[in-house]
């Protein structure tokens with residue numbers, strides 16, 4: 001098992017580029033199942049989750065090859081509509097393939113998805129939405145068997161604005177007969193990107209980014225190329241890294257309005273942040289004020305995927321804060337690891353109470369999930385002494401060789417076997 005060895009205390013200085021968003025790339029990859037012509041996806045990032053989604057596509061009979069950083073995808077020969085549990089369990093986003101498989105083949109058998117252990121993560125909203133469109137679903141022995149031969153347009157009212165359910169239903173609607181309307185849908189920028197990508201291939205989707213999406217079914221999609229949007233969570237992670245370690249960092253290829261909820265909080269805590277076009281410049285040379293109160297919410301609220309990093313920052317801020325996690329029940333699993341480093345945090349169900357300390361100290365800590373793992377890396381950057389972060393395969397799911405990017409900024413971090 002690989003781990004990171006970090007010698008804390010180095011300030012971060014320099015310029016970095018942010019990759020395309022994992023959470024945009026994954027649904028876009030799944031949606032390529034709908035198309036029988038070649039699609040080229042540019043700037044493919046080196047994340048394990050993306051490699052695993054490619055394996056799922058290949059297993060369906062889709063040809064995928066990588067040329068430099070471009071993915072060439074051809075679904076002309078796709079013939080299977082089955083995702084076995086050994087592939088589904090490594091990736092929550094395997095469930096996105098369901099809507100696309102039903103759109104293309106009108107039937108599918110997929111295993112329940114896996115992914116980060118951050119809560120129950122049910123898929124009832126995905127299945128209820130598909131049933132509302134006329135899909136017959138039988139759940140049996142860990143598999144979801146779907147018959148969409150009678151699927152047709154209709155109205156789906158989501159009880160909660162789930163990102164995955166919204167994306168799955170968009171994919172189910174693209175080649176569906178009639179008009180599919182999704183009400184109370186999620187508004188995340190990655191959903192807008194999925195809409196724009198599919199429209200670029202000939203789909204007719206409107207409304208992404210608002211709470212109602214309307215999909216007018218088309219007969220088929222044509223090929224095309226696309227560059228998915230940049231990763232707001234990675235951009236936010238490096239902003240927080242600079243806030244914790246101190247220094248001056250320019251972050252390029254970002255869309256600042258996609259993470260304005262974070263920028264606002266960091267500025268109020270004392271960070272100097274300037275935005276220009278697709279760049280953001282952060283300067284932090286003193287201890288920050290604590291955030292006070294923060295709660296995670298669906299977009300445009302504060303993202304749950306930045307909660308762990310923001311909590312790590314609060315452990316070294318002046319004063320105390322209260323963070324409430326509203327989306328996932330068990331997303332504080334990394335906190336006991338931070339406490340090993342000297343953090344003063346108490347967790348009660350979905351609420352964490354943090355009293356800032358002057359300093360964290362290096363320790364042996366274990367990643368519990370993707371964002372919790374990266375929060376420990378950030379803590380290690382500002383801790384006194386050496387920190388070893390174990391189980392970094394969690395971090396590799398959504399960050400491409402993060403140690404290289406941090407080293408380029410002057411951090412002392414190495415990947416070791």
Ligand code: UD1
Pocket residue numbers: 022023024026092093119120121122123124125126127160161162163164165186190298303304305326327328
């Ligand atoms: C996506 C993101 C993930 C992010 C999350 C919330 C991807 C690949 N992943 O995950 O990084 O943390 O949005 O911004 O884009 N829920 C149900 N029933 C369902 C579906 C969801 O109860 O059928 C609940 C979940 O348990 C959770 C909430 O809805 O409490 C939000 O989940 P959802 O928006 O669906 O997140 P994901 O699409 O899994």
